[in-house]
Amino acid sequence: MSRVLHELTVELGERSYPIIIGQGLLGSYDLSSFVSGSQVMIVTNETVAPLYLDRAVGCFPGKQIDTVVLPDGEKYKDWQTLNMIFDGLLESRHTRKTTLVALGGGVVGDMTGFAAACYQRGVHFIQMPTTLLSQVDSSVGGKTGINHPLGKNMVGAFHQPEAVLIDTDSLCTLPPREVSAGLAEVIKYGLIRDIRFLDWLEAEMDRLVALDASAIAEAIYRSCACKAEVVARDEREGGLRAILNLGHTFGHAIETYAGYGNWLHGEAVGTGMIMAADLSVREGMISREQCDRAAALIRRAGLPELPPAGMTPGDFMELMSVDKKNVDGELRLVLLDGIGHAVVTGDAAADNLDATLARFCRSG
Numbered sequence: 001m002s003r004v005l006h007e008l009t010v011e012l013g014e015r016s017y018p019i020i021i022g023q024g025l026l027g028s029y030d031l032s033s034f035v036s037g038s039q040v041m042i043v044t045n046e047t048v049a050p051l052y053l054d055r056a057v058g059c060f061p062g063k064q065i066d067t068v069v070l071p072d073g074e075k076y077k078d079w080q081t082l083n084m085i086f087d088g089l090l091e092s093r094h095t096r097k098t099t100l101v102a103l104g105g106g107v108v109g110d111m112t113g114f115a116a117a118c119y120q121r122g123v124h125f126i127q128m129p130t131t132l133l134s135q136v137d138s139s140v141g142g143k144t145g146i147n148h149p150l151g152k153n154m155v156g157a158f159h160q161p162e163a164v165l166i167d168t169d170s171l172c173t174l175p176p177r178e179v180s181a182g183l184a185e186v187i188k189y190g191l192i193r194d195i196r197f198l199d200w201l202e203a204e205m206d207r208l209v210a211l212d213a214s215a216i217a218e219a220i221y222r223s224c225a226c227k228a229e230v231v232a233r234d235e236r237e238g239g240l241r242a243i244l245n246l247g248h249t250f251g252h253a254i255e256t257y258a259g260y261g262n263w264l265h266g267e268a269v270g271t272g273m274i275m276a277a278d279l280s281v282r283e284g285m286i287s288r289e290q291c292d293r294a295a296a297l298i299r300r301a302g303l304p305e306l307p308p309a310g311m312t313p314g315d316f317m318e319l320m321s322v323d324k325k326n327v328d329g330e331l332r333l334v335l336l337d338g339i340g341h342a343v344v345t346g347d348a349a350a351d352n353l354d355a356t357l358a359r360f361c362r363s364g
């Protein structure tokens with residue numbers, strides 16, 4: 001049975017688009033009105049294709065559909081794999097009127113969106129996210145791109161989708177570790193902008209970890225609503241949008257250090273948010289009890305609390321020095337000045353940052 005549970009709009013003037021959340025939508029929800037011409041290229045990966053590709057095709061009745069199946073993994077979010085999308089588009093003679101469809105998690109979504117931003121100087125694309133993380137975060141907002149060995153998401157473009165179709169049923173095949181990773185970004189919204197959502201997450205965390213259908217649909221809806229509102233106010237991260245980066249300065253350093261894919265993005269963000277909360281305490285912005293409250297929720301979601309063994313303060317400082325938020329060599333961090341409120345600052349005292357890094361970096 002298919003049913004739409006929630007519908008939201010990302011308000012960006014003539015580039016506004018819907019986020020449609022429901023059950024049984026893959027295969028039954030007709031997206032052909034979001035396709036500009038007759039051609040559709042579905043980009044997915046070798047894990048998701050056998051699970052959901054046939055159903056996704058059913059969303060585009062009457063269209064010419066081609067597919068590109070990428071290798072699976074964060075380590076493939078690179079130039080070489082991106083080129084597979086361009087090869088497929090050109091081999092099947094896709095024109096400027098084509099629409100790309102990202103069917104998969106955030107890796108497929110980020111790469112497909114970037115390919116859409118570049119192909120013939122820009123074509124339309126649709127997001128069909130199938131992981132919790134991509135349903136609550138990466139499919140919304142138009143950040144697209146690939147990794148570089150020296151830094152996460154270092155090459156990319158802002159390019160908004162035409163629509164986001166979220167079928168919560170697809171989560172039933174998701175491994176538990178990926179559920180936890182998605183919950184990191186869910187908790188992020190509570191910490192940065194929505195104390196009532198955080199209260200709710202504390203009450204519902206056990207149901208969320210167990211993928212209870214109604215709790216998960218509610219979490220996805222409230223997460224997308226928060227992100228849509230932030231993106232509508234600051235599409236290109238001139239200011240406010242940077243709060244969506246809570247935990248990411250530390251987290252991206254962890255992902256790069258560990259080798260892309262060894263730590264999941266959400267795992268690194270979970271640890272990074274605890275580190276950011278600890279630094280916020282040292283900066284006198286929140287109490288130690290508030291920090292512990294955030295850490296306890298992140299722990300309950302099944303996420304790691306400490307960075308990889310062997311990662312040193314020096315490793316963090318070197319990897320964080322290339323963060324995209326930095327200005328003129330100044331490290332800028334997202335910190336909490338309350339539970340449910342975040343700020344971006346370049347003013348954190350060096351000795352406080354050193355103390356946080358020393359606390360979290362274990363030797364050996």
Ligand SMILES: NC(=O)c1ccc[n+]([C@@H]2O[C@H](COP(=O)([O-])OP(=O)(O)OC[C@H]3O[C@@H](n4cnc5c(N)ncnc54)[C@H](O)[C@@H]3O)[C@@H](O)[C@H]2O)c1
Pocket residue numbers: 045047048051072073074077104105106107108110130131132133134137138139140141142143144153170171172173174175178181182265266
């Ligand atoms: N653009 C943004 O705003 C934004 C936001 C957050 C994260 N990201 C990026 O997203 C990526 C992480 O996304 P992710 O966590 O979805 O990881 P992912 O795309 O690697 O997917 C995780 C794993 O789940 C598999 N999978 C996908 N759907 C499945 C399903 N329904 N059932 C079973 N397996 C399934 C994938 O094949 C993969 O092995 C990172 O590269 C991160 O930088 C981007």
Ligand SMILES: O=C(O)C(=O)C[C@@H](O)[C@H](O)[C@H](O)COP(=O)(O)O
Pocket residue numbers: 137141143152153185237241242244245248324
């Ligand atoms: O959409 C945003 O803005 C975010 O920061 C969301 C993050 O969860 C996401 O990981 C994003 O890709 C990070 O962006 P980056 O600019 O730090 O690469």
Ligand SMILES: [Zn+2]
Pocket residue numbers: 137185248265269
């Ligand atoms: Zn993220």
